[in-house]
Amino acid sequence: MxxxxxxxxxxxxxxxxxxxxxxxxxxxxxxxxxxxxxxxxxxxxxxxxxxxxxxxxxxxxxxxxxxxxxxxxxxxxxxxxxxxxxxxxxxxxxxxxxxxxxxxxxxxxxxxxxxxxxxxxxxxxxxxxxxxxxxxxxxxxxxxxxxxxxxxxxxxxxxxxxxxxxxxxxxxxxxxxxxxELPSELEEMKTALSEAAAETDEELMNKYFEEGELSSAEIRQGLSAGISGGSxxxxxxxxxxxxxxxxxxxxxxxxxLPAPGKREFTDVEGNALSADPAAPVVAQVWKTAVDSFMGQLNYIRVFSGTITPGMTLQNNDNGGKETIGSMILMIGKKQIAVASAGPGDIVALPKLKNTKTGDTLAAVNNGTVMKPIDYPQPVCFMAVTAKTQADEDKLSTGIKRLLDSDPTLKFEKDIATKEGVLKGLGDVHLDVAVALMRTQSNVNVNLSVPKVPYREAVTSLGDGHYKHKKQSGGRGQYGDVYMKIEPNPDNDPNWFLDEIVGGAIPGNFLPAIKKGIEETMLAGPLAGYPVQNIKAHIYDGSYHDVDSSEVAFKIAASRAFREAMKNAKPVLLEPIWTLKISIPDTFMGAISGDMPHKRGRVLGMETDEDGVQVITAEAPLAEIFKYAAELRSMTGGQGTFTMEYSRYDIVPSNVAQKIIAEAAKNRTEEEE
Ligand SMILES: Nc1nc2c(ncn2[C@@H]2O[C@H](COP(=O)(O)OP(=O)(O)OP(=O)(O)O)[C@@H](O)[C@H]2O)c(=O)[nH]1
Ligand SMILES: [Mg+2]
The missing domain is CATH 3.40.50.300 (P-loop containing nucleotide triphosphate hydrolases)
Structure with a gap:
């Protein structure tokens, strides 16, 4: 039954x-x-x-x-x-x-x-x-x-x-x-139980006052109400x-403790769901896993209705339909088939077509959508490189499988550094991800500290000029560009300004000039990092009726831009992240004192509502790739942190010199 x-x-x-x-x-x-x-x-x-x-x-x-x-x-x-x-x-x-x-x-x-x-x-x-x-x-x-x-x-x-x-x-x-008959030293516990129970109900409270005690049944009744209500x-x-x-x-x-229905589950619109086994089905996927034999398993919690194998449900997050083949639970390595799942039940659904963590599965024509599950943002980044070409070929499949079953993992290809970066909640998380990729997908990878996505920018106005002139038999090449560049701190999208007067350069060459600058900006002159936040004023130049071409103006613009960058006091920029570090009191000194060693600074300290100390600090990304592991060792595992991108800021010159020298060295090696 x-x-x-x-x-x-x-x-x-x-x-x-x-x-x-x-x-x-x-x-x-x-x-x-x-x-x-x-x-x-x-x-x-x-x-x-x-x-x-x-x-x-x-x-x-x-x-x-x-x-x-x-x-x-x-x-x-x-x-x-x-x-x-x-x-x-x-x-x-x-x-x-x-x-x-x-x-x-x-x-x-x-x-x-x-x-x-x-x-x-x-x-x-x-x-x-x-x-x-x-x-x-x-x-x-x-x-x-x-x-x-x-x-x-x-x-x-x-x-x-x-x-x-x-x-x-x-x-x-x-x-x-x-x-x-409780031993006298434990009488206190019974009193605590009686008082907690009495507080939940006026009638019980009166009785407790009048008679000085409550029966076990009365205490249970009061406790049960208090527990359900969260008091x-x-x-x-x-x-x-x-x-x-x-x-x-x-x-x-x-x-x-409460049965399903006492905790109020609401959908995205705030409507409460009823824990009625006869109501239309509403369930949410709270976990997706990969099983080596069964493939993907979506674990659902049923809120309303009753699910049985063979039923068709709709995925209200993507509009698709799913037929429920079987429902199982894994007990150790054993697979147990489940015949029906009602409110409060948890089962795994194998072989769904297109359903993932957070999705709502509901009876056909029931449009309920549950709130998405929000996950913590990654705090630990590592570059991923395949060990062999065979691994490289399977890498994207392996990564996809990982991400499908773990919403706290992210993978991003950094266009500037050309690295694939795996992001997660800590170094152990990423190590486990690598091991899972090996066992689930037979993909072997190495993790390494990622390259920092530096940027280049300018801090003053700078002038640049280049005349590209070539005469090599046949038709020549001629392009001549004068420009000024300056900082564009707010990243005004209107950064390319045509200020040519008197037709010194015909308008049809301006797109080529813009293109010449844009292509050069991809690898800036300082250390080869993308250039950002600049404004370019094209104010003069000259052309040749026969020899001028788009290519010639593109080359001239590129060279003029490089010269203008040099004259505009170029700087390296680095990403700065804000950290919120939660630690017990005793570590306050050590953790805040460690920040300057990371070129970071403490912005504030506060005690949260649970009595945990929270330090807000900011530091360059370059210094915090290993912070998850460092914080763990500094606090014996008691500290945690979250981090969030804040902005790009100028790299101090002593640090910048090293990065520029390193880039120059790499460039010579590549050229050789
Ligand atoms: N003596 C004793 N050892 C315990 C008891 N409970 C857990 N352990 C041991 O403590 C260690 C950790 O226990 P786990 O049950 O794995 O702890 P956990 O909370 O599940 O740990 P995580 O899931 O990794 O957070 C194991 O070696 C257990 O055998 C206990 O009541 N008595
Ligand atoms: Mg455990």
């Missing part, structure tokens, strides 16, 4: 890297019978970290969904859950999961307590209307584990309405509400590897 939507629970597990998300996932998967033994990341047997890259690096890289049923007495529940990676390099996977889950489970290690990744997880949930959050304290079996300290750090960071529901009591994990946050303790506390966690999740 189908499980009613009210008995579906759908959550994603977030948290700091290494805080036990995958261990918790393996423990749940084992408990729910998805695996016949407890998977472990340490020996590569985890049901979640199954890719070679995850096994070698011992970190999660992908968000992986699971689904199973859980019985409490005679009630059957469907538990859909997603394990997400904690490393900031793979935050794109987290973004997708945030859009697919009804509530969040955030893991906190009992030794470290709340960490930056914990705050980041909380922050993203809150900013995307994922308001029901539960915490799971892991690692209680570790040396130096401190339950009280971990609990305290959660309440300090996220408020006193974070209340333990299960806790280690007498060497075992118990549900506080199920224990009649109460339950805390669980689980020892995943021992399997302790898993059943207590799952039982309580089914009792207290």
């Amino acid at each position: 189908a499980i009613p939507v009210s008995n579906v629970r759908n959550f994603a597990i977030f948290g700091h890297s290494g805080s036990g998300k995958t261990a918790l996932t393996d423990a749940i998967a084992f408990k729910l019978g998805l695996n016949d033994r407890m998977g472990l990341t340490t020996n590569g047997s985890s049901v979640s970290d199954t890719s070679d890259e995850e096994k070698v690096r011992k970190i999660s890289i992908f968000s992986v969904p699971f689904s199973a049923t859980h019985k409490i007495g005679g009630d059957e529940y469907r538990i859909n859950f997603i394990d997400t990676p904690g490393a900031p390099d793979f935050f794109g996977q987290v973004r997708g999961a945030v859009c697919a889950a009804d509530f969040a489970v955030i893991t906190v290690d009992a030794v470290s307590g709340v960490q930056v990744g914990t705050r980041r997880a909380w922050h993203i949930c809150k900013s995307y209307n994922l308001s029901s959050v539960a915490f799971v304290i892991t690692g209680m079996d570790k040396e130096n584990a401190d339950f009280a300290a971990a609990l305290g750090s959660i309440r300090d960071a996220f408020g006193v309405n974070c209340v333990p529901v299960t806790a280690p009591i007498g060497g075992k994990i118990c549900n506080i509400l199920d224990i009649g 109460v946050y339950p805390i669980y303790t689980v020892l995943p590897i021992k399997g302790d506390g898993v059943t207590e966690f799952l039982d309580s999740v089914c009792r207290l």
Whole structure:
């Protein structure tokens, strides 16, 4: 019999890297019978970290969904859950999961307590209307584990309405509400639960005041309302590897956490979707993956309606139709066929024709479009070169496959430096991308620090003249051009100005003169970089009735332009980027003090709403290609940053001299 939507629970597990998300996932998967033994990341047997890259690096890289049923007495529940990676390099996977889950489970290690990744997880949930959050304290079996300290750090960071529901009591994990007689030191926890429950409802509050206590059923009722409304946050303790506390966690999740429909999902126009299995289908792709056997897999979350194989749906982002062949879930390496998917369910759809992450699939004639999923912008750039010609031939296919399954990766061909540049969220992200390209597409590439796309410009007015005159038998060549160039800081598109008087140059040669300048601008005279932000005034010249030609004027213009550039105090420009660096307090001095070493400067510092310090700084791109790795090592992985292109600015002359000398050297080598 189908499980009613009210008995579906759908959550994603977030948290700091290494805080036990995958261990918790393996423990749940084992408990729910998805695996016949407890998977472990340490020996590569985890049901979640199954890719070679995850096994070698011992970190999660992908968000992986699971689904199973859980019985409490005679009630059957469907538990859909997603394990997400904690490393900031793979935050794109987290973004997708945030859009697919009804509530969040955030893991906190009992030794470290709340960490930056914990705050980041909380922050993203809150900013995307994922308001029901539960915490799971892991690692209680570790040396130096401190339950009280971990609990305290959660309440300090996220408020006193974070209340333990299960806790280690007498060497075992118990549900506080199920224990009649609590040890006196734990009475406080029950009081916290009762108070949190009472605050959600006036009737409960009155009763609590009058009688001094609430029954377990009343507490559950109050907690459940508070959790759905995002004002109460339950805390669980689980020892995943021992399997302790898993059943207590799952039982309580089914009792207290919201079913699909409580978290309001809205379409682009702000209309709420109803979690009705009989409504027209609306689902969104929150993740696209490439499987070596099945090819592309689109993972959807169903919001409304029920999908069954054979159904035709429309893609409301591109207008295409898709027939649903099969629906599956990958449990470890096993493929499980799913017969139907309703509100709150997550399934993978193989072999869709033209659907990608973020797209809405809906019933035919239902025009609902979900909000696109927004992804963080790249902060780490590397140049990609194919190892062999065979790799070069397959490179674009390999890159396309990568980009299709990872919206946080970008690939751009830089016209000035002629390099293909792969952009992602960190050096590990790019290294993993290279490894995936090898395994998915058999393309082998090297990564190297990219060339900086410098530009050339002028800082004053400069004059240039060239007379191109050649007499070599037959018809000669004659073109004579005088021009002035000057800075064009606002990039006025009207940069080419015909100021010829008295017909010194006939108008029909002006397009050739413009072309001569434009072609020369592609490789400027200083160091061969494109010239930008100049204005050219063509004010005089002469011509010859027979020998003047477009080619002759083009050559004259090119030479005159080069001379004018030299006289107009040319400079090299470099891209400057603005960085927003989030770090714990203790690193403020080190990180801001490091900026001048990167020719950068700090523009401001502030504390964001979650108590994290944010430094705004700017620095030349040339100095920050490796910043992702440097920040990680300077902060022991606690810092993250975003960056955004700001502008081109003049390269200081001592640095410029080196770049110009290098370019001259390369030019001589090429000529030789
Ligand atoms: N002793 C002990 N070890 C744990 C516990 N939870 C996780 N570990 C170990 O800690 C390490 C990291 O655990 P994971 O479950 O991979 O952590 P994660 O949060 O999934 O890490 P990422 O996905 O990479 O962010 C592994 O070696 C686990 O075996 C725990 O409760 N007790
Ligand atoms: Mg993991």
